[in-house]
Amino acid sequence: MIGVEKMHWSDVAAKRLAERGEKHIISTGITPSGEFHIGHLREILTGDMLTKAALKAGLDVEFVFIVDSADPLRKVYSFLDDDYEAYIGHQLKQIPPPTPEGKPDHERFSNGISYADHFLEPFKEALDQIDVRPRFIDNFESYASGKFSEMARIACNKATEIREIIERVSGRELSEEWFPWNPIDSTGSIDGITVTGWNDPYVEWIDSNGQSGRSDVTKGEGKLPWRIDWPAKWAWIGVTMEPFGKDHGAAGGSYDTGKEIIELFGKQAPVDLTYEWISLRGQGAMSSSSGNTIGPLEALSLVPPEILRYLIASTKPNKAIEFDTGMGLVTLADEFERTASRDFAIELDNEDLSRRKRVAVEDAQIAVELSSISASNEASQVTFRHLALLAQTKSNDGDVWASIGIQDQVSPSMIDRLHRMRTWIASRHFPEELRITILEHPNSEALALFGDEERTILPRIIELFTTCEWTSPGIQAAISNSAKSIELSPRVAYRTLYLTIMGVEKGPRLPAILSELNRETILSLLKQCL
RNA sequence: GGGCCUGUAGCUUAGUCAGGUAGAGCGACGGACUCUUAAUCCGUAGGUCGCGGGUUCGAACCCCGUCAGGCCCGCCA
Numbered sequence: 389m390i391g392v393e394k395m396h397w398s399d400v401a402a403k404r405l406a407e408r409g410e411k412h413i414i415s416t417g418i419t420p421s422g423e424f425h426i427g428h429l430r431e432i433l434t435g436d437m438l439t440k441a442a443l444k445a446g447l448d449v450e451f452v453f454i455v456d457s458a459d460p461l462r463k464v465y466s467f468l469d470d471d472y473e474a475y476i477g478h479q480l481k482q483i484p485p486p487t488p489e490g491k492p493d494h495e496r497f498s499n500g501i502s503y504a505d506h507f508l509e510p511f512k513e514a515l516d517q518i519d520v521r522p523r524f525i526d527n528f529e530s531y532a533s534g535k536f537s538e539m540a541r542i543a544c545n546k547a548t549e550i551r552e553i554i555e556r557v558s559g560r561e562l563s564e565e566w567f568p569w570n571p572i573d574s575t576g577s578i579d580g581i582t583v584t585g586w587n588d589p590y591v592e593w594i595d596s597n598g599q600s601g602r603s604d605v606t607k608g609e610g611k612l613p614w615r616i617d618w619p620a621k622w623a624w625i626g627v628t629m630e631p632f633g634k635d636h637g638a639a640g641g642s643y644d645t646g647k648e649i650i651e652l653f654g655k656q657a658p659v660d661l662t663y664e665w666i667s668l669r670g671q672g673a674m675s676s677s678s679g680n681t682i683g684p685l686e687a688l689s690l691v692p693p694e695i696l697r698y699l700i701a702s703t704k705p706n707k708a709i710e711f712d713t714g715m716g717l718v719t720l721a722d723e724f725e726r727t728a729s730r731d732f733a734i735e736l737d738n739e740d741l742s743r744r745k746r747v748a749v750e751d752a753q754i755a756v757e758l759s760s761i762s763a764s765n766e767a768s769q770v771t772f773r774h775l776a777l778l779a780q781t782k783s784n785d786g787d788v789w790a791s792i793g794i795q796d797q798v799s800p801s802m803i804d805r806l807h808r809m810r811t812w813i814a815s816r817h818f819p820e821e822l823r824i825t826i827l828e829h830p831n832s833e834a835l836a837l838f839g840d841e842e843r844t845i846l847p848r849i850i851e852l853f854t855t856c857e858w859t860s861p862g863i864q865a866a867i868s869n870s871a872k873s874i875e876l877s878p879r880v881a882y883r884t885l886y887l888t889i890m891g892v893e894k895g896p897r898l899p900a901i902l903s904e905l906n907r908e909t910i911l912s913l914l915k916q917c918l
Numbered sequence: 919g920g921g922c923c924u925g926u927a928g929c930u931u932a933g934u935c936a937g938g939u940a941g942a943g944c945g946a947c948g949g950a951c952u953c954u955u956a957a958u959c960c961g962u963a964g965g966u967c968g969c970g971g972g973u974u975c976g977a978a979c980c981c982c983g984u985c986a987g988g989c990c991c992g993c994c995a
Binding site: 425559706710776822883 | 920921922923924929930931932933941942943944945952953954955956957987988989990991992993994995
């Protein structure tokens with residue numbers, strides 16, 4: 389007995405789903421309290437990949453994304469002006485979006501754009517680019533339209549049971565005034581308000597200003613607290629699976645209480661999948677409030693969407709990811725290119741493949757499948773590294789295509805890729821290691837590495853550079869000939885040039901780069917090195 | 919304080935559930951190509967599997983302890 393087949397993480401989860409039936413709703417949700425970041429992308433991509441795996445397994449599945457716009461503003465975040473003090477406790481759908489300076493933008497708000505919308509819109513654009521197309525559910529609208537009515541009434545009627553569950557499972561003690569409904573007070577806030585009575589379907593309250601009133605829980609005049617709000621959503625939407633961050637997944641966390649609370653609603657808790665967080669390399673966890681973020685759109689301006697998908701697809705959910713916008717991104721992108729261009733059918737055909745290797749091949753194959761964007765499925769003709777080189781040495785796109793040899797059939801995705809590469813090179817994220825730098829003055833440390841051969845060949849190079857055709861082939865011939873004419877390896881000529889022009893011993897292919905530069909500038913630099 | 923997750927070559931990691939003397943990619947190094955030397959091809963080196971015990975004929979894997987990082991028990995993907 390070899391054992392049960394091992395599978396890609398998405399298939400393992402799909403199998404768990406299949407054990408529960410045919411029809412499924414996979415849900416994800418995010419609070420639009422600040423700028424979305426690539427950490428949020430893990431939530432939504434994990435959900436998207438689970439959906440695809442479930443479809444592959446023959447299940448009837450729908451993917452939804454709940455926008456938690458009914459959540460209140462918790463505090464004045466660092467990117468907000470103190471004017472937002474007045475909105476603390478107010479629901480995100482009910483307050484104005486910030487201007488670029490962080491002030492409340494009343495004008496846009498009067499045009500129907502809320503704080504929640506402000507942050508959601510760019511994220512939707514990113515989702516479109518990475519080909520994630522969920523059904524959006526606006527939580528605030530859901531409350532307003534009565535979707536939560538039944539669950540809210542059950543929760544209020546079973547306040548004692550819910551209190552018991554939360555206190556027992558989370559191990560924390562709830563205050564005397566605690567009630568499973570947060571009404572909206574006379575100013576629009578759900579903070580600092582005390583529930584004084586419950587007369588189905590009305591919650592009676594008194595707020596911090598001494599004002600009293602009552603809220604109809606079936607009309608969304610308030611909201612359920614998070615720990616009840618979540619299972620209530622599972623219940624009314626019919627969620628059967630939900631991936632969530634490790635913060636919710638810890639023992640005693642909101643999933644643990646939620647799975648008991650939902651039973652009061654007469655439903656079953658969804659299958660869970662806890663995923664680790666994404667941090668920014670060298671900077672710790674990402675957080676919208678601290679400004680330590682990379683937005684999905686910023687990430688997408690640097691790399692094609694399939695690379696971001698690949699990052700999630702190829703990493704098991706319980707592994708923390710350190711997102712590296714420098715060399716790590718190059719390595720990731722190159723790994724994707726290599727993997728995507730493999731012929732898995734042939735590899736799997738090999739009978740001698742060990743079990744372990746076979747699983748690894750299948751895993752890679754599925755990761756690639758989950759990464760590809762439906763529209764453009766072709767393999768790219770260049771590695772990221774190489775494209776980075778070409779983009780830096782050839783200012784004209786046509787020259788780049790000619791160098792790759794695809795000038796007659798340039799695909800839209802290649803053009804797209806080159807443009808992203810140019811953006812990346814211009815950004816602060818581009819790794820110095822890959823950046824081509826041409827010296828303005830000779831580097832004495834580099835020249836100290838000169839040997840007899842280098843000293844001998846330099847005058848020959850200068851001589852041939854003075855007369856050769858200043859094109860890539862012309863320069864290449866000149867370099868080659870400078871060495872051959874005095875019976876040295878071209879290697880020496882290249883080393884000499886790297887030391888004189890870039891101050892390093894090795895480097896990228898020189899002829900193309902030099903042809904982009906001014907001949908006199910190079911000659912002058914070389915002569916200074918004599 | 920209680921609980922959960924993670925720790926494997928310089929880097930990213932597979933393998934841990936079902937124990938059988940560690941696999942891969944990147945990088946590094948070396949070589950090849952009458953060769954655009956960060957391209958391509960071939961090869962080499964590199965691991966006391968965080969640490970210490972235990973169980974076992976046998977442990978990266980199971981058990982106990984311990985260290986480090988992260989998280990939850992208010993809110994956060």
